[in-house]
Amino acid sequence: MSILEAKHIDKYFKKPVLFHVLKDINFSIKKGEFVSIMGKSGCGKSTLLYILSTMDTDYEGELWLNDELITGKSREFLSYVRNKHIGFVFQFHYLLPEFSVLENVMLPAKKLAEKSLKAIEQDALEKLSILNIEHLAKKRAARISGGEKQRVAIARALINNPSIIMGDEPTGNLDSHNAKNVFDIFKKLSQTNDLSLLVVTHDEDFANKTDRIIQMEDGKILS
Numbered sequence: 001m002s003i004l005e006a007k008h009i010d011k012y013f014k015k016p017v018l019f020h021v022l023k024d025i026n027f028s029i030k031k032g033e034f035v036s037i038m039g040k041s042g043c044g045k046s047t048l049l050y051i052l053s054t055m056d057t058d059y060e061g062e063l064w065l066n067d068e069l070i071t072g073k074s075r076e077f078l079s080y081v082r083n084k085h086i087g088f089v090f091q092f093h094y095l096l097p098e099f100s101v102l103e104n105v106m107l108p109a110k111k112l113a114e115k116s117l118k119a120i121e122q123d124a125l126e127k128l129s130i131l132n133i134e135h136l137a138k139k140r141a142a143r144i145s146g147g148e149k150q151r152v153a154i155a156r157a158l159i160n161n162p163s164i165i166m167g168d169e170p171t172g173n174l175d176s177h178n179a180k181n182v183f184d185i186f187k188k189l190s191q192t193n194d195l196s197l198l199v200v201t202h203d204e205d206f207a208n209k210t211d212r213i214i215q216m217e218d219g220k221i222l223s
């Protein structure tokens with residue numbers, strides 16, 4: 001079963017001049033697959049991820065998530081889909097510094113509002129324990145290290161049990177030790193939890209260890 005499928009995606013930027021940035025993008029990601037996207041700066045990786053994450057709706061072609069057509073759906077629906085089915089991990093973690101680690105992880109589940117606070121707290125503690133950082137639960141996010149912050153960001157991405165995690169340079173801000181930790185966590189999530197992962201990266205070591213590399217050049221997929 002495909003978790004994510006892009007069919008004939010084209011995108012144009014209209015200003016300052018008409019620019020065909022994505023050209024007939026086609027690929028799919030299976031359940032439990034760990035895929036990386038690589039390519040030179042400016043080839044369109046972030047633009048593509050923005051579309052795949054349902055944030056950008058101004059494109060041609062079709063986006064499918066869990067065998068459901070996402071293209072053309074309302075803003076409210078897309079916001080729900082993002083929160084429920086997609087977990088995000090960025091280069092910068094975007095944690096709320098004054099909130100505790102636990103509160104940060106709970107936030108996307110509170111927004112979804114499908115469970116009681118008690119149940120959300122239990123889920124958040126479980127995610128923290130998967131990432132071996134349960135002991136940080138009560139600490140303020142501002143008071144933990146960069147590597148720990150990225151683990152908290154991963155726990156937060158997992159809180160609503162998404163179908164797929166999307167990462168934009170998730171190891172871009174980490175030293176090699178912490179980058180390897182993040183890779184190992186992602187690998188384990190794909191193998192033991194059957195979670196799909198799609199990660200844009202410039203890190204060749206990281207990409208070479210993923211199940212598949214999607215290579216981009218000038219807005220096209222090469223392989």
Ligand SMILES: Nc1ncnc2c1ncn2[C@@H]1O[C@H](COP(=O)(O)OP(=O)(O)OP(=O)(O)O)[C@@H](O)[C@H]1O
Pocket residue numbers: 013014015016019021039040041042043044045046047048
């Ligand atoms: N809002 C925009 N309007 C016009 N052109 C844009 C806009 N955003 C990006 N571009 C251009 O589209 C191209 C692709 O940009 P994009 O950010 O997707 O590349 P990228 O592969 O993610 O690069 P990097 O690896 O540096 O992050 C670039 O030439 C960029 O200058």
